Amino acid sequence: MNFFSVSKFNNSFTIVQNIERLRSLYSKFNYSLIIPIQEKDKFEKIFKNKIYHNVNIITENQIISLEEFKGIYDLIIKKNKFKVKNYQNLGWYYQQVLKISFAIGNGLKDNLVMIDADTILIRKLEFFNFNNSIIYLTPYERNIPYMEISELIYKIKFANWNSATSQLFSTTPSEINFLKKALNNFIIQEKGESIAYWISRIILKSVLIKYENLNGSFFSEQDLISTSNQLNGSNNLKIISFIRFNLKKKLTFNQILIAKLFGISHLTYEARLINKFTKNANYFEFFIILFHNLYLMYKRNFIKIFKNQKIIKDVQ
Numbered sequence: 001m002n003f004f005s006v007s008k009f010n011n012s013f014t015i016v017q018n019i020e021r022l023r024s025l026y027s028k029f030n031y032s033l034i035i036p037i038q039e040k041d042k043f044e045k046i047f048k049n050k051i052y053h054n055v056n057i058i059t060e061n062q063i064i065s066l067e068e069f070k071g072i073y074d075l076i077i078k079k080n081k082f083k084v085k086n087y088q089n090l091g092w093y094y095q096q097v098l099k100i101s102f103a104i105g106n107g108l109k110d111n112l113v114m115i116d117a118d119t120i121l122i123r124k125l126e127f128f129n130f131n132n133s134i135i136y137l138t139p140y141e142r143n144i145p146y147m148e149i150s151e152l153i154y155k156i157k158f159a160n161w162n163s164a165t166s167q168l169f170s171t172t173p174s175e176i177n178f179l180k181k182a183l184n185n186f187i188i189q190e191k192g193e194s195i196a197y198w199i200s201r202i203i204l205k206s207v208l209i210k211y212e213n214l215n216g217s218f219f220s221e222q223d224l225i226s227t228s229n230q231l232n233g234s235n236n237l238k239i240i241s242f243i244r245f246n247l248k249k250k251l252t253f254n255q256i257l258i259a260k261l262f263g264i265s266h267l268t269y270e271a272r273l274i275n276k277f278t279k280n281a282n283y284f285e286f287f288i289i290l291f292h293n294l295y296l297m298y299k300r301n302f303i304k305i306f307k308n309q310k311i312i313k314d315v316q
Contacts, residue, residue, distance in 0.1 A: 001029040001127075002110050006060075006098045007117035009039045012046060013275050018120045019055065025124040032056045032106075034063065034098050063101050064196035069094045072200045073214075082208050089214045093203055096221040100203075101196040103225065107176035114222075116167040116268065122256050123265040125240075127170040132234035135226045136166040140244065140296055146220035149206050150227040153186045164226035166240045167268050171225060178232040179225065243293045244268040249281035259290060 003022065007015055015033065022029055035043050037059040047055045060066065070090060077085050103112055113127050127134055139162065147161045171179070183189075187205065189198040207218045230237075241263045243251075251259065251267065259267075281289065 001026050001113065002032070002106075003029055003113045003115055004032040004034065004099075004102060004106075005115055005117045006034045006095045006102075008036060009042050011117040012043065014118050014120055014269050016046065018115065019052070021121050025121060030054045030056065032058055032102070034058045034060060034102060037061050058102075060098060063098050063105075064194070064200065066091065066094055068197070069097060069200055072197065073204055076201070076204050076208060080205075080208065082212055086213060086215055089216070092217070093207070093214060093219060096219060097196060097200050097203055099221045100225070101199045103171055104176055104180060104199070105195050107171045108173050111170065111172050113170045114168055118270060119167040119242075119266050119268045121266045123260055125265060128172060129234075129236045131172050131174050132232070132236055133170040133172055133175060133226075133229050134236040134238055135164055135229055135234055136168065136238055136240035137162040137164050137226075138166040138240055138242070138297065139163075140242070140293075141165045143217060143220065145211070145216070145218040146223040148210060149219050150223055152210055153202070153206055153224065154182055154227060154231060155185075156227075156231070163220070163223055165220045165222045167222075167242065167244075167266065169222045169225045171229070175225075175229050175232050175234070179228040182228050182231065240265050241294065241297050242266045242268055243289060245293050245296055246289055247293075248274075248278075249285060250274065250278050251286060252280050255281065255283070255286045258286075262290060262294060264290075264293075 005015065005018075019031055022031070031054055033043065033047075033055060035057060040057065040059055043057055046052075047057065070087065073087075073090060074085075076082070099114055103114065106112060111128055111133075115121065125134075125136075142163050143165070146163055146165060147158055151157055180189075183199075183202055187198070187202050189195075203219055204214075207214060211218050242265055243259060244267075247267060247269055256267075
């Protein structure tokens with residue numbers, strides 16, 4: 001199993017916790033960690049122990065630097081005469097470029113699983129069924145622009161769309177092959193152009209074409225890749241439940257066991273709210289958090305909608 005994440009050092013607590021969980025859930029795995037070059041020494045200090053021999057640290061610059069990404073943004077703005085130029089959310093789009101570029105660059109030979117850096121897996125998940133990925137859908141984050149960008153890039157329309165922004169995605173070599181062809185149908189990768197430069201153009205141009213600015217969360221790499229996997233033939237759609245909303249304190253071992261009984265598969269902590277000094281939740285706080293998240297997961301009668309999801313192809 002080959003996992004990877006994109007992370008800053010403020011997520012180091014959850015990264016370490018997740019690697020420990022993966023060790024207990026999967027007998028053999030490798031973990032690639034994409035980080036800012038200026039934080040390399042900090043991360044290497046954490047992972048210098050031999051027990052982390054399967055952790056491979058990669059700096060962002062090995063894929064594409066933030067400065068180069070900004071340059072691509074400036075060029076697209078100038079060339080297409082978009083009126084609004086704002087760098088506020090550029091870092092958020094940059095980390096999505098890193099994820100997709102790494103997946104394409106490393107996924108033609110091996111199966112890959114991306115897990116967000118703020119997420120800790122607490123239940124063993126199956127990610128593949130033969131040559132197809134299992135796609136985990138969730139009603140938790142139903143951000144319509146994620147759907148609209150996928151529709152724009154792939155020239156499709158969804159009926160009863162459900163988001164795959166579940167803090168993870170998986171790919172097989174055949175799915176990466178299909179993804180490259182599908183993205184080339186939107187914007188062709190030029191001769192000699194790096195994967196990351198090409199993906200940067202796709203993400204920035206698609207969002208600017210649709211919304212004319214980056215002043216919001218308009219793009220999800222998890223939805224983009226999961227949609228491609230469905231177009232490639234994967235019908236392995238599953239519901240996933242997790243705790244994310246209002247998770248401001250650490251859960252204890254017993255609380256995690258209880259969460260698993262309620263079908264929770266992972267915990268997602270916000271980096272600004274959690275670190276090694278954070279207090280544990282008491283049981284009253286835990287059950288409030290648990291049932292609030294379960295309510296958010298199932299309030300839309302998701303199971304009924306989930307069964308009817310369809311993709312209408314070749315929409316111009």
